[in-house]
Amino acid sequence: MADVLNESSITITDATGAILIQGATDKRMTVLSISICETAGNDETFSIWRTDLDGSSNPKYIYHTQSLPGLSTFIHSDKIVCSATTELWIGSPSASADIDVFASYLESDV
Numbered sequence: 001m002a003d004v005l006n007e008s009s010i011t012i013t014d015a016t017g018a019i020l021i022q023g024a025t026d027k028r029m030t031v032l033s034i035s036i037c038e039t040a041g042n043d044e045t046f047s048i049w050r051t052d053l054d055g056s057s058n059p060k061y062i063y064h065t066q067s068l069p070g071l072s073t074f075i076h077s078d079k080i081v082c083s084a085t086t087e088l089w090i091g092s093p094s095a096s097a098d099i100d101v102f103a104s105y106l107e108s109d110v
Helices: none
Strands: 003-012 018-022 027-038 044-052 060-068 073-076 080-082 086-091 099-109
Touching: 003 018, 003 086, 018 027, 018 099, 027 044, 027 086, 060 073, 080 086
Parallel strands: none
Antiparallel strands: 003 099, 018 086, 027 073, 027 080, 027 099, 044 060, 044 086
């Protein structure tokens, strides 16, 4: 079994959000940390959730409408595991955000 340390980074500007980590066939992703930084100086909120691969089925929230003060950084340092059939999403319910997101994760063969 091989492990590869990877990174993912995105900028969130709306409520739709985006995929931060996507499962892959014969792989397991273990998220090590997520850094979430508000860059515009406005108080915002964010949500992180896990879905099935289609992006909308079976959402399970890790954070829901978590506050993020202007120019602050939120660090999630608990592990999250994504299987081949799941995605990890992040979005901002405040809908006009400017949030930079960086994640580090291990990709393992299963």
